[in-house]
Amino acid sequence: MIDLEALFAADGPLARAVPAYKLRMQQLEMARAVAEAIEARGILIAEAGTGTGKTFAYLAPALLSGGKVIISTGTKTLQDQLFNRDIPTLRNALRVPVTVALLKGRANYVCHYHLQRQVDDGRFVHRDDVGHLRKIVSYARTSKTGDRSGLADLPEDAGIWPLVTSTRENCLGSECPRYQECFVMEARKQALAADVVVVNHHLFFADLMLRDEGVAELLPACNTVIFDEAHQLPDTASLFFGHTVSTAQLLELARDTRVEAAASAKDFAPLPEAAVALDRAARDLRLSVPDESGRHPARTIEAGGPFRQALDKVVEKLKALETVLEFQADRSEGLANCLRRSQLLAAQVGEWRSASESETVRWVELFHASLQLNSTPLSIAEIVRKQLTGSARSWIFTSATLSVKGDFSHYQGEMGLGSARALAWESPFDYPNQAVLYVPSDMPEPNSAGYTRAVIEAVLPVLAASDGRAFLLFTSLRAMREAYELLQVGCAQRGYDYPLLLQGEGPRSELLERFRRLGNAVLVASQSFWEGVDVRGEALSLVMIDRLPFQPPDDPVLAARVEKMNAAGRNAFMEYQVPQAVITLKQGAGRLIRDETDRGVLMICDTRLIAKPYGRRMWQSLPPMKRTRELDEVLRFFASAKEGMRGAEDREGGGRKE
Structure with a gap:
């Protein structure tokens, strides 16, 4: 066994390499558990609260194991952080000669x-x-x-x-005239040669199903797979274990056919004409459903005649394009590729139409300018189990949010990991002194008219006490936009001059940078900022959540899964919907305290957290902050925090000579 005690000791290699390093027993214990799983080629589910240092806890035994390791993250932000910062730091501290490669999906190159x-x-x-x-x-x-x-x-x-x-569909592979210079192939080559490869969940599962992104070549030689941000895996795996075809793919095929025809078949007019006809049919398919956005059951969309007719037209134009491409495909590899894509897309549309709904749910997702046909498995447990069993390697699943009040059964059930070892380590932060959980006592029911207005009225005095410095997180885009408008009016009436930022005004990274730089900003956001966001220090002192984050009951995938569970005599609400909401709520709450010196208030406006029996499970799953329903106590907390900061500044100033 690796001498992890020496590595993580207060005077060990990590302490010498990492500024402000502190020995945390939670980190050491998790590292031991990961090392045991790697040695036994077993499965480990590891929940590590914020501040435990889970990244180094899994990286250290992985780098010292001597085997090939794949590390998969939920976000490209963490992927880049691991590759550019965390792994180099640890590699230098350990002085191990491991080679590391970063592999992203082809759309990144x-x-x-x-x-x-x-x-x-x-x-x-x-x-x-x-x-x-x-x-x-x-x-x-x-x-x-x-x-x-x-x-x-x-x-x-x-x-x-x-x-x-490139996309999987339009890549020419080894037939490409620029194959020797291909950035994607070079990245894969480096990944094959490396000891440690950093990927993301989308790439991992896309490749597992489609054998396209280079991971399939890596897996046979891999000894350990580590999933960080593993709470995202059920959704990601569901996406890729299902089937998808979109109008965007049809438009790309039409565009590429026109470009290839201009380059290699200028003398054959029927080809661009067929491409234009497919383009028009794809756009008409989107226009056949008037809704601007959202997820809808296929049977609801198909009930409207225009959609069925428009989809028939798409199939007709795909076949017409395929016919003319068959005459021209031998003129260039690009045209041959377009022929293969037209055949594949026609088959995918056919599969979607005929998919059995006993084990899958068919649904349509609408975007502003496109439409996507989806079929998703009702359960991924058996599919995941087949991928894990029979492979002589270790699998590590880690995140800060995998359990409900210490119970992992929901996650284990979703992922087919029923017999896997599951361990949890609490955050080392002093939550009772660093944070307050505030649930206002006079809020209306969350489904009542005027609820968002009541949320803004409740948060305004708290914003005054926190001097802005807040994330206001909403469970829907509609509520987010309404709240932003109400907040602008409310701040103007009270003379507050906090900079107000709105999700969607720019890229997430740019908004975060502005938030940190401004120092007293208020960010109004939805799903994009519930997780994967790290703002330390005084810039963030208040996180407000408007409602308990239940998925919309009319979501087609959720509705189908609930229907199946209830039909089997199970309680889908308590077994599935509540645990899902708990994990999401824990993620949102986790934005507040990111460091042992942070202080702040978590404000949850939804009184169901107190009034409903299931609210107790949610309440108990949150960090052990001091809890209150009184605004005065929140105001005193912020006043005390400011007094403490002034005292620290005075002491610092008193020790200096002018």
């Missing part, structure tokens, strides 16, 4: 072939695309990785990106 096609085509939707294309061309010439993150000054959602990166 510039594609030389498609980049050149756009340069040659010269047609752009937006004026900005021209300037963006020039930057990407220059970057592709000098970059060693082709990773989009290397062009930080280009917006993440710039319209040019889908045009100059």
Whole structure:
């Protein structure tokens, strides 16, 4: 067994390498458990509260194990942090000669072939695309990785990106004329040669099902797989163990066919004509459903005649495109690829229409300009179990939020991990002194008219006490937007001049940077800021949550799973919906205290936390903060915190000579 005690000791290698390092028994105990799982090639579920140092707790035994390790994260932010900061720090401290590679999905890498096609085509939707294309061309010439993150000054959602990166469908593979220079293939090559490979959950599961992103080549030689942010796995796995086809894929096929025809079949007019017809049919399919956005059961959407007719038209135009491509496919590999894609998309639409609804749920997701056909398994437990059994490797699942009041049965059941060892370590933070949980006593029912107005009226005096410095988190975009407008009016009436930020005003990373820099901002946000966000220090002193984060009951996947559980005589609300809400609530609450010097208030406006029997389970699952229903106690807490800060500043100033 590795000498972890020496590694994590107060005077050990980590203490010498990491500034302000402190020995935490929780971290050492988790590291021991991870090392045991790796040695036994077993499965471990490890919940580690904020501040336990779980990253080093799993990295240290992984790096010292001597085997090949895949580490998968829920977000690209953590993926980059592990690769650029945490692993290099630990590798230097341990002095182990491990090689590390970063592997992302192909959409993160510039594609030389498609980049050149756009340069040659010269047609752009937006004026900005021209300037963006020039930057990407220059970057592709000098970059060693082709990773989009290397062009930080280009917006993440710039319209040019889908045009100059590849997809599984439009990649030409070894037939590509630029194959030897391919950034994706180079990243995979490095991953195959590395001892430790850092990926993300989307890439891991996409590859497991589609054998496309390079992970499938890595798994046979891999000794250990570690999932950080593992609470996200049920949703991610459900997405990839199901089937999806979208109007965006149809539009991309139409666009690529037109570009390839212009390059290799200018003399064959029926080809671009067929591409234009498919483009029109795909757009008409989206327009056949008038709703702006949302998730809907397929049977509800199919009940409307226009959708069925529009989908028939898409299939017809796909077949027509396939027919003309068959005549021209041998003129270039690009056209041959378009033929394969037209056949695949036609098959996928057919599969979606005929999918059995006994084990899957068919549903349609609407976006502003596109539509997606989905079929999702009602349970992923058996699928995951098959992936894990029979493999002689260890599997580690870790997160700060995997249990409900210390009970892992919900997560184990969802993931097919019933017999797996599950352990939890509490946060080392002094929650009773660092934080207050405040549930206002005079709030209306959360489904009543005017509830969001009541939320803003309740939070305004708390904002005055906290001097802004707040995240206001909402469970729906509609409530978020309404709250932002009410907050603008309320702050103006009271003379508050806190900078107000709204999710969607810019990229998440940019909003976070502004929030930290301003120091007294109020960020009004929804799902994007419930997790994966780390703001330490005085910039964040209040986290307000408007409602208990239950999934909308009309969500088609949830509704189908609930129906199946209830039909089997189970209590879907208590067994499934409440645990899901607890894990999400714990994530939102976890934004508040990120460091042992942080202080703040967690304000949950939904009185069901107190009034309903299931609220007790939620209440008990939250960190052990001091709890109150009285505004005066919250105001005293902030006054005391300010007094403590002034005292610390005075003591600091008193020790200095002018």
